[in-house]
Structure formats: structure tokens, C-alpha cells
Amino acid sequence: MAKQIPDIVIGRLPVYLRALVQMGQEGRQVTSSQELGERLGISAAQIRKDLSQFGEFGKQGTGYNIEFLSKQLSEILKVNRVWDVAIVGAGDIGRALAGYSGFSERGFRIAMIFDNKPELVGSEAAGFMIKDGRQLRDEIAAAGIKIAMIAVPATQAQDVVNQLVEAGVRAILSYAPVHLSVPAGVRVQNIDPSIHLQRMTYYLE
Amino acid sequence: MAKQIPDIVIGRLPVYLRALVQMGQEGRQVTSSQELGERLGISAAQIRKDLSQFGEFGKQGTGYNIEFLSKQLSEILKVNRVWDVAIVGAGDIGRALAGYSGFSERGFRIAMIFDNKPELVGSEAAGFMIKDGRQLRDEIAAAGIKIAMIAVPATQAQDVVNQLVEAGVRAILSYAPVHLSVPAGVRVQNIDPSIHLQRMTYYLE
Numbered sequence: 001m002a003k004q005i006p007d008i009v010i011g012r013l014p015v016y017l018r019a020l021v022q023m024g025q026e027g028r029q030v031t032s033s034q035e036l037g038e039r040l041g042i043s044a045a046q047i048r049k050d051l052s053q054f055g056e057f058g059k060q061g062t063g064y065n066i067e068f069l070s071k072q073l074s075e076i077l078k079v080n081r082v083w084d085v086a087i088v089g090a091g092d093i094g095r096a097l098a099g100y101s102g103f104s105e106r107g108f109r110i111a112m113i114f115d116n117k118p119e120l121v122g123s124e125a126a127g128f129m130i131k132d133g134r135q136l137r138d139e140i141a142a143a144g145i146k147i148a149m150i151a152v153p154a155t156q157a158q159d160v161v162n163q164l165v166e167a168g169v170r171a172i173l174s175y176a177p178v179h180l181s182v183p184a185g186v187r188v189q190n191i192d193p194s195i196h197l198q199r200m201t202y203y204l205e
Numbered sequence: 206m207a208k209q210i211p212d213i214v215i216g217r218l219p220v221y222l223r224a225l226v227q228m229g230q231e232g233r234q235v236t237s238s239q240e241l242g243e244r245l246g247i248s249a250a251q252i253r254k255d256l257s258q259f260g261e262f263g264k265q266g267t268g269y270n271i272e273f274l275s276k277q278l279s280e281i282l283k284v285n286r287v288w289d290v291a292i293v294g295a296g297d298i299g300r301a302l303a304g305y306s307g308f309s310e311r312g313f314r315i316a317m318i319f320d321n322k323p324e325l326v327g328s329e330a331a332g333f334m335i336k337d338g339r340q341l342r343d344e345i346a347a348a349g350i351k352i353a354m355i356a357v358p359a360t361q362a363q364d365v366v367n368q369l370v371e372a373g374v375r376a377i378l379s380y381a382p383v384h385l386s387v388p389a390g391v392r393v394q395n396i397d398p399s400i401h402l403q404r405m406t407y408y409l410e
Contacts, residue, residue, distance in 0.1 A: 007404075014403035019384055039384055078406045085402070092304055096297035097398065102382055106399040107406065146409055147402060171405035173398055177307055179224055179244055187408055189401040193302065193378055194311040196394040197290070197352060198219035199212075200376035201283045201312065203392055204351055 009050050010077075015040060016047065017073040021105075024066050032063040079107025086140050086169070088160050089151035090115035090130045093175050097149055099126030111145060116156075136160070140167035147171045154178040161188070214255050215282075220245060221252065222278040226310075229271050237268040284312025291345050291374070293365050294356035295320035295335045298380050302354055304331035316350060321361075341365070345372035352376045359383040366393070 019039050023031055033044040033051075040047075051057050051069075054076055058064040074080040085108050087094050098113050113125055116133030123130055131139060140148070148169045152160050157176035164172060170186050177192045224244050228236055238249040238256075245252075256262050256274075259281055263269040279285040290313050292299050303318050318330055321338030328335055336344060345353070353374045357365050362381035369377060375391050382397045 010407050011404050013407070014400040015384075017403070018382065018397070018400065022383060076407065077403045078409060079403050083402075083406060083409075092297075092301035096301045099297055100398075103399060103402075106403065108399065108402055147405070149398065149402075170409055171402065173401050173405075177223065178227060179220075187405040189405060191396055191398065191401065192223070193305075193354065193396065194308060194313065195219040195223065196378050196396065197288075197308075197313055197354075197376065198222070198282045198284050198311065199216050200352070200378075200392040200394060201288060202215050202218070202281065204283060204288075204375055 003053075005053050009053060012042070012046075012050055013073055013077055015042075016050075017070060017077065017079075020064075020066050020070045020073065024070060028066055030063045031066055033058075036064075074107070077107075081107065082109050083107055083147050084109055084111035084143065084145045086111055086136075086143075086145050086148045086164075087113040087151065088115075088133065088136065088148060088164070089175075090117075090120050090125045091151060093151035094149075095125045097151065098128055108147070111143060112139065114139075133160075137163045137167045140164065140169060145169065147173075149173045149175070151175040208258075210258050214258060217247070217251075217255055218278055218282055220247075221255075222275060222282065222284075225269075225271050225275045225278065229275060233271055235268045236271055238263075241269075279312070282312075286312065287314050288312055288352050289314055289316035289348065289350045291316060291341075291348075291350050291353045291369075292318040292356065293320075293338065293341065293353060293369070294380075295322075295325050295330045296356060298356035299354075300330045302356065303333055313352070316348060317344065319344075338365075342368045342372045345369065345374060350374065352378075354378045354380070356380040 019036060033047040037044040037047050057069050057072060087097055087110060090113050098110055112131055113128045114131045114133045114136050120130050121132045146169055148164050150160050154176045157178050158180055161172060161180050165182060165186055172188045174180055174188060174190050180188050182188050224241060238252040242249040242252050262274050262277060292302055295318055303315055317336055318333045319336045319338045319341050325335050326337045351374055353369050355365050359381045362383050363385055366377060366385050370387060370391055377393045379385055379393060379395050385393050387393050
């Protein structure tokens, strides 16, 4: 059995991966924990410690090969494949997500979008035909989709999450500003801009 | 001089505040670190420890008064007032942010939105007239705005951030999927849905 790696470490790997891919796009071939650390505002020791949990990726004194380490991190994070993602909620945020071109290079493909408003069902958003929210469970289960992003009002979010879990979804990214309960084995991440803003106002004069 | 409180603690306070406000809206008057912890998936001991850094908010055995603790946290986070916020980028995400009604109750007011595309400048987004990105520095400095959200392409993000910093902005929430450099005294938070999704795919089968 593999050892348990703290989720806080897992949470930093996508940040490392993003920086490495960016360096690669800049034409770079080799980097170091020092340089990565300076870019990201994380100590070099922390980066070395995090990466060492997964193996030996660099040689003492020669640094990390950017392409190799990117591939390894993609594999660890299981984004060396493409995951289908369902969006629930076709309001402003749902549409922005459906039209966002940045997912495809990072392991994700928007597969379908749902809304429960009769006036939206059947109309188009970012090239998708909006599906009826009442079909959510059946359609997602039939497609075998494991990942969803929800952008519905806070009052509807828990109900949508329950349906997603029943449909077999195991990873949910929520834009609803409310804490969501899920059974063991299902992960939720929240994006709530006010939370981020409030974390910074503390430091303002 | 006040003692330095770890940023990771500060980062949890908005999450506590959101849960407390939600409990208040449910008509509740008192809660406990146990109950808060269960709602949020954080240990009761952690919550007590975090709050104790700021004072004595509850009585042993009687729990926390929800309204009182909410007010205290709002004050600590400096969101017992309303901060003007500028948005840079009037694409899908910028427009969604401009139209998002959830900011006002949480200490923020969208004051202006900028874009540098000539065809967008002067047109309307969520009730705002889109301002010319070339005026960004002057307008933000003149208005004394300290907080900005940016939703511009990754390639433009650092340049926009540099201009915001010159204009006096001290807290930036970025939706551009790229690491941004800022001088000491300026805070940046990133929202990148792919980062959140990749943190969850690690756990999928």
C-alpha cells in the first residue's frame, strides 16, 4: 500500500506543475528548487521535501529537468489523460467556465452543461446545448463522468451535490459560496472570491 | 506592536465567518467549535486555537454567540466596512464578477471595470461602462482604490499587476493562470480552477 501523502502537499503539486509548464513554454530546460521557490514564494527546502515524497526527480547540483519533472507531476496528479467534466449552472460563471479555453492543456474537457431554468434548457452556451437539470443524474451516470463544476445559487448547491454524488461524481469544484457536505471518498473544492478578498483585507491599512 | 499571526490562520477566518453568517441566517444564536468544525471539516481544537489568537470569544461550556463572533471576525478582517474594488478585464469572467451580487454583503463593492480592447471600451457590462485600460493607473489612483480583481490573458497579467501596484493597489485577486510577482506589502491571491481540479484528480481511480 502506498504511503499517505498530506493533502497540503498534493495541493502544491499543481502549482509546481503550472510553473514548470510555463518555464517550458519560455524555452527553458532545467530549473532548481531555488528558482522554483523564488517564482512561487515557497522555500526551496519545502519544494525538495514535497517532491522527495514521490521519488528522486533531480540530481544534486544539476537541478530538475523541466520536461521530465512536468511529465512526472502530470502522472502523479493523473492529468496525463483527459477527464470529462460536467458543469451545473449556466449563469454567468457557468458560461464563463464552459467557454474557458485553459482546461484542455491541463487535463480537462468540458463535456456537458446543465441548468434547471426552462428558458435556458435547449439554448446554447459556449457551443454547448444546455441540458435539463432534471436529467443531470441519469446523463452524468450514463457518461461515467467523475468530475463536476457547479455554479448554482447557494440555496441549490447541496441538492445538486447530492445528485452528483449519486450519479458517481467524485470530485466537485463549487462556485457556490456555501460549505457543502459530501460522503467519504468524494472531494469538494470551493472557489469563493470573497473568501480570497477577505484574506487580504486583513493586511490593508 | 501586535504579534504576527500566521497567514494560514488568517486564511481560515473568512471560512469561519462565512459559516457563522450562514448559521445566523438559519436563525441560530449559539454554536460551538465542535459544530463549526463538523460543518467545515476542521478540528474543533484547531478552531479554538485559531480564534484564541485574537481574544476570548466564547465561554467554556456555553459556546460562541454567533452574532458577536461574526462581528468580531468582520472587524479583524476589516470587512466591517465596504471596500471599493476595480476589475481589470471585461471578458466572460470579468463580466461575471462585475455582475456577481454576493460581494456587497461581504465587504466589497465593484467600483469600476477596465478593458484594453477598443471595441469594448465605452460599452456596458453588468451596469458598468467599461473604462479604457490605458487610464487604469490614473483612475484607480485618483479613486484611492486598494483592491483589484484581474481577469486578463496570462500574457498580460504581470503588466496589469505592475500598473495596479503603481496606482496604489495593495490586494490583487487574479484569475490569470500564471504566477505573479509583486513587491513587499502587496498581496496576491490566485483563482485557477485547473489547480483545484488537479488537486482532486490525484485521488480519483
